[in-house]
Amino acid sequence: MQPRFRSALTAALLLSLPLAACGEAPNASSGAAAPPAPKVSVAKPVQKLVSDYDEYVGRFVAFDFVEVRSRVSGYLDKIHFTDGQLVKQGDDLFTIDRRPFMASLDQTKAALEQAKANLAFAEADLKRGSHLVPGTSITQQTLDQRTQAKRVAEASVMAQEAAVTQADLDLQFTELKAPISGRIGDRRVSIGNLVTGGTAGSTTLLATVASVDPIRFEFTMDEASYLRYLKVATAQASSSANRGMSIPVRLKLIDEDTFKHEGKIDFVDNVIDRSSGTIRARAEFKNPDGKLTPGMFGRIQITTSPPATALLVPDSAIATEQVRKFVYALSPDDVANPKYVTLGPIVDGLRVITAGLDANDTVVVNGLMRVRPGVKVAPEQATATSESKETVVGTN
Numbered sequence: 001m002q003p004r005f006r007s008a009l010t011a012a013l014l015l016s017l018p019l020a021a022c023g024e025a026p027n028a029s030s031g032a033a034a035p036p037a038p039k040v041s042v043a044k045p046v047q048k049l050v051s052d053y054d055e056y057v058g059r060f061v062a063f064d065f066v067e068v069r070s071r072v073s074g075y076l077d078k079i080h081f082t083d084g085q086l087v088k089q090g091d092d093l094f095t096i097d098r099r100p101f102m103a104s105l106d107q108t109k110a111a112l113e114q115a116k117a118n119l120a121f122a123e124a125d126l127k128r129g130s131h132l133v134p135g136t137s138i139t140q141q142t143l144d145q146r147t148q149a150k151r152v153a154e155a156s157v158m159a160q161e162a163a164v165t166q167a168d169l170d171l172q173f174t175e176l177k178a179p180i181s182g183r184i185g186d187r188r189v190s191i192g193n194l195v196t197g198g199t200a201g202s203t204t205l206l207a208t209v210a211s212v213d214p215i216r217f218e219f220t221m222d223e224a225s226y227l228r229y230l231k232v233a234t235a236q237a238s239s240s241a242n243r244g245m246s247i248p249v250r251l252k253l254i255d256e257d258t259f260k261h262e263g264k265i266d267f268v269d270n271v272i273d274r275s276s277g278t279i280r281a282r283a284e285f286k287n288p289d290g291k292l293t294p295g296m297f298g299r300i301q302i303t304t305s306p307p308a309t310a311l312l313v314p315d316s317a318i319a320t321e322q323v324r325k326f327v328y329a330l331s332p333d334d335v336a337n338p339k340y341v342t343l344g345p346i347v348d349g350l351r352v353i354t355a356g357l358d359a360n361d362t363v364v365v366n367g368l369m370r371v372r373p374g375v376k377v378a379p380e381q382a383t384a385t386s387e388s389k390e391t392v393v394g395t396n
Contacts, residue, residue: 038377045311049307058297065294076206080095081187249283267281312353317366335375337374
């Protein structure tokens with residue numbers, strides 16, 4: 001072997017020694033202790049009675065809404081309320097100048113007294129003639145004329161009595177009272193303005209009154225949902241107005257997180273709209289504090305099935321594998337294994353699991369990022385309950 005080749009071989013052998021030493025490092029550390037099991041929080045699924053429900057958006061409408069208009073014309077004399085206040089049925093609202101109507105009432109009363117005097121004279125005149133012998137002392141024609149005069153006087157008295165009644169009503173109509181209990185709007189006319197009244201034509205709008213408690217909520221549902229509710233509903237003889245839909249409903253406002261207002265359906269329309277394929281419905285809610293206001297938006301829930309026991313877990317316990325959802329369930333030896341589940345709605349802050357989970361399973365609810373399939377974990381007991389303790393219904 002030539003000297004040049006021997007020197008190259010020697011250099012290659014010297015370079016391979018450090019590399020061999022580096023390759024032995026993993027074998028030297030293979031006997032080190034394994035990393036500790038990851039700590040996770042676990043809990044049993046929550047069992048709760050829930051029902052499927054649908055949600056709709058609608059608006060509140062007043063149970064009663066009245067436009068206050070005068071039945072008589074005259075100048076506005078007094079206003080007895082503050083804009084926007086609550087009024088009770090029968091409270092004074094407006095006063096029309098009463099003086100012309102009082103004078104008219106006195107005039108009709110005087111005319112009535114005159115008619116009564118004429119009637120008294122006609123009755124006395126007829127009584128005197130009836131004692132005379134017809135054909136000798138008095139003619140039959142004269143007797144008939146006195147009888148006619150008495151009847152005319154009686155009719156005149158009746159007409160004047162009606163005129164007095166009308167004049168008295170007109171005087172009463174000058175005092176406008178609240179037709180219903182509720183909240184009144186702002187005044188539309190100021191004191192001193194001429195108010196046009198009557199029962200026909202263009203009359204002056206003075207104010208509006210909307211009832212407060214109870215209040216109604218109007219919404220529309222599609223035809224398929226309407227048919228589904230009819231199947232669920234329990235027909236009752238006293239519920240013909242709502243097609244037997246004695247279904248509990250719950251409602252929340254746009255600034256509320258839970259459906260805490262409870263009500264009932266009290267009306268379903270008699271036709272389905274051809275253009276939209278929907279039918280109008282209405283629910284009634286109590287409103288003692290007046291917070292629910294006509295025109296306000298809300299979201300309503302309608303149950304579509306009887307209550308049934310369901311399993312619920314926090315959303316934080318659910319992981320995703322492409323299009324499938326799963327949770328980590330622990331085996332008896334604390335090994336985490338995925339269980340693929342079918343999700344339902346969120347109820348009281350927890351997710352309903354409709355399939356794939358058992359009530360006895362122990363589920364990882366916190367620390368999913370530290371868990372791997374088939375890896376043993378160090379579980380710490382937690383609770384899967386939500387903040388709200390009330391039972392609510394779920395959604396489709």
